[in-house]
Amino acid sequence: MADMNDKIAQLENFIMKKCLWQFHSRAWDRKNQNENILRMTGELLCGETVNTDSPTDRCYWVDAAYLADSFREKFDWLASMSNKEIKALFVALKERMDFVTVDGSLNAELTDPRY
Amino acid sequence: MPYHEFDCSKCIPERKKHAVDKGPEDDLTKALPLGYLNTIPGSISERGCAYCGAKHVIGTPMKDVIHISHGPVGCTYDTWQTKRYISDNDNFQLKATFATDVKEKHIVFGAEKLLKQNIIEAFRAYPDIKRMTIYQTCATALIGDDIDAIAQEVMDEMPDVDIFVCNSPGFAGPSQSGGHHKINIAWINNKVGTVEPKITSDYVINYVGEYNIQGDQEVMQDYFRRMGIQILSTFTGNGSYDELRSMHGAHLNVLECARSAEYICNELRVRYGIPRLDIDGFGFEPLSSSLLKIGRFFGIEDRAQKIIDEETARWKPELDWYKERLMGKRVCIWPGGSKLWHWANVIHEEMGVKVVSVYTKFGHQGDMEKGIARCEQGALAIDDPNELESLEAMYKLKPDVIFTGKRPGEVAKKIRVPYLNAHAYHNGPYKGYEGWVRFARDIYNAIYSPIHQLSYLDISRDDIPGDGGFRTQRMISDVNLSQEVRTSKNLREYTGKYDTISPLREKTYPEFNK
Numbered sequence: 153m154a155d156m157n158d159k160i161a162q163l164e165n166f167i168m169k170k171c172l173w174q175f176h177s178r179a180w181d182r183k184n185q186n187e188n189i190l191r192m193t194g195e196l197l198c199g200e201t202v203n204t205d206s207p208t209d210r211c212y213w214v215d216a217a218y219l220a221d222s223f224r225e226k227f228d229w230l231a232s233m234s235n236k237e238i239k240a241l242f243v244a245l246k247e248r249m250d251f252v253t254v255d256g257s258l259n260a261e262l263t264d265p266r267y
Numbered sequence: 268m269p270y271h272e273f274d275c276s277k278c279i280p281e282r283k284k285h286a287v288d289k290g291p292e293d294d295l296t297k298a299l300p301l302g303y304l305n306t307i308p309g310s311i312s313e314r315g316c317a318y319c320g321a322k323h324v325i326g327t328p329m330k331d332v333i334h335i336s337h338g339p340v341g342c343t344y345d346t347w348q349t350k351r352y353i354s355d356n357d358n359f360q361l362k363a364t365f366a367t368d369v370k371e372k373h374i375v376f377g378a379e380k381l382l383k384q385n386i387i388e389a390f391r392a393y394p395d396i397k398r399m400t401i402y403q404t405c406a407t408a409l410i411g412d413d414i415d416a417i418a419q420e421v422m423d424e425m426p427d428v429d430i431f432v433c434n435s436p437g438f439a440g441p442s443q444s445g446g447h448h449k450i451n452i453a454w455i456n457n458k459v460g461t462v463e464p465k466i467t468s469d470y471v472i473n474y475v476g477e478y479n480i481q482g483d484q485e486v487m488q489d490y491f492r493r494m495g496i497q498i499l500s501t502f503t504g505n506g507s508y509d510e511l512r513s514m515h516g517a518h519l520n521v522l523e524c525a526r527s528a529e530y531i532c533n534e535l536r537v538r539y540g541i542p543r544l545d546i547d548g549f550g551f552e553p554l555s556s557s558l559l560k561i562g563r564f565f566g567i568e569d570r571a572q573k574i575i576d577e578e579t580a581r582w583k584p585e586l587d588w589y590k591e592r593l594m595g596k597r598v599c600i601w602p603g604g605s606k607l608w609h610w611a612n613v614i615h616e617e618m619g620v621k622v623v624s625v626y627t628k629f630g631h632q633g634d635m636e637k638g639i640a641r642c643e644q645g646a647l648a649i650d651d652p653n654e655l656e657s658l659e660a661m662y663k664l665k666p667d668v669i670f671t672g673k674r675p676g677e678v679a680k681k682i683r684v685p686y687l688n689a690h691a692y693h694n695g696p697y698k699g700y701e702g703w704v705r706f707a708r709d710i711y712n713a714i715y716s717p718i719h720q721l722s723y724l725d726i727s728r729d730d731i732p733g734d735g736g737f738r739t740q741r742m743i744s745d746v747n748l749s750q751e752v753r754t755s756k757n758l759r760e761y762t763g764k765y766d767t768i769s770p771l772r773e774k775t776y777p778e779f780n781k
Contacts, residue, residue: 168640168641169612169640169641170553170556170612172525172545172546172547172608172637173545175525175633175636175637175640176529177525177529177533177631177633181533207518207519207540207541207542208540208542210542210564211519211542211543211544211564213563214544214560214561214563214564215544215560217560217563218556218559218560251296252294252295252296253295253636256295256296257295257296257299257636258295258296258298258299258632259299259631259632259633259636260301260632261303261631261632261633
């Protein structure tokens with residue numbers, strides 16, 4: 153578990169330093185971003201085909217592709233993980249991102265119903 | 268992440284929750300400064316007003332438009348020419364500013380007649396300009412002038428003109444950010460969808476939240492054109508009024524300053540299904556990944572990669588020359604709302620400086636989340652600082668340079684801290700690969716200015732050394748560098764030209780098959 157937490161912390165730190173997509177201004181929007189971009193990143197790392205049919209999906213995918221490339225380059229421990237382990241890692245990473253950016257966030261604007 | 272209480276603000280206890288120190292084990296769920304709240308009475312804020320946020324930041328960079336303020340002349344004068352949002356039509360929007368010059372009698376008897384007279388007069392004075400934006404001010408909002416009705420009357424009488432009305436008086440929000448929101452929503456409600464888009468490429472973007480400061484937009488436009496991408500509209504730097512009416516025709520919204528323009532991106536996404544891609548135009552790695560993402564979206568990432576390879580090869584040796592000389596220097600990133608997060612990480616990674624503080628004048632908590640997430644441990648993050656807090660922070664943190672606006676910048680100079688203009692730049696543009704080197708050069712020049720070194724001497728108190736001779740920048744900056752770095756053939760100082768923008772306007776671009 154400690155090993156898993158350490159891996160999640162490394163991935164989270166990279167996202168926080170390099171990405172902007174996790175900080176959209178509303179809670180529902182952040183959850184959508186976390187769900188779709190991290191799911192696609194996991195799929196790419198597992199060598200699966202990602203659905204990019206709609207413009208919305210393509211937009212998620214370009215952020216996911218950047219993450220997958222960067223993760224492969226920076227975290228060589230990913231190469232030794234099975235697809236099942238990667239999927240589990242990304243489920244946990246998504247939970248952590250939801251907590252930091254939404255559920256545990258102190259940003260009072262997240263639940264404003266208006267953009 | 269403990270809140271940070273300034274000694275000077277102990278008499279304003281509400282201020283305590285507006286600043287935090289980023290500690291070693293902290294994350295954003297431990298503490299976050301409050302943000303986007305009314306400035307606390309007694310705190311002399313550095314903010315602007317909602318009228319300024321609408322007109323000066325977002326409206327007036329539009330280039331082919333008469334921008335007129337309906338109010339006293341001071342409102343328009345104080346939002347004129349203090350930000351260098353140039354344009355490729357001879358800077359019409361910077362050369363003239365317009366106001367209805369409301370006086371006491373108009374407040375008593377109404378100013379609608381005056382407004383109509385001024386609109387017609389302005390169009391007659393500039394017969395080539397057929398578009399206008401009108402900005403409500405505090406005075407004319409309070410007396411209830413119906414600007415929309417007057418604008419419609421004029422459009423009925425002069426069918427070749429089009430007028431946009433922005434009802435965002437100074438008091439319509441805690442800061443200029445309230446005005447950003449209002450003009451975003453007013454534009455999409457009233458103007459987007461009223462002109463048919465002219466599509467010339469298979470790859471069409473709106474470039475949003477980009478204000479062409481010293482040519483930033485034109486630098487990025489150059490990359491997009493080299494990739495065969497059409498910028499349908501830029502919101503709003505160097506942007507055209509009618510192109511911005513056709514924003515609904517783009518395939519992708521590419522968003523730079525989310526603080527000032529995420530609202531229109533979000534609305535374009537909801538109303539027209541155009542996705543929003545947030546990018547960073549500053550710094551080699553963030554810019555490269557941004558271009559690659561846009562390329563990937565359209566299936567032309569090879570074109571993006573070609574630009575990345577060419578530009579990196581050309582400019583990286585120059586960036587690294589400065590990095591060697593800026594390593595470990597302490598900087599404060601104290602801009603308005605977005606540059607704290609655009610710069611916080613990349614300036615550390617690519618220039619080697621240590622970010623000791625980030626602040627935002629008008630940012631929301633979301634901007635602080637991004638800024639704190641991106642800066643290193645130990646940084647002090649401040650929301651809506653007052654002048655005394657800024658001074659206290661500088662005395663405590665001892666920065667080598669700060670990046671901020673010219674009002675707090677002049678305060679910094681008084682205590683001998685050099686500053687660079689984060690809003691309008693010193694020798695920009697700062698976007699793009701070459702621009703990032705120009706920023707590094709400005710930082711180098713600020714920190715190692717021989718003249719500035721002299722300011723550390725007080726002629727009424729200190730002994731003035733008379734035997735050392737004049738010390739050049741290189742003598743100061745290279746003193747601790749290794750021989751290998753000093754004499755490196757791989758590194759070089761900036762070799763670009765004074766004016767990098769004019770040649771872009773003459774440039775021709777490859778034709779890509781549609």
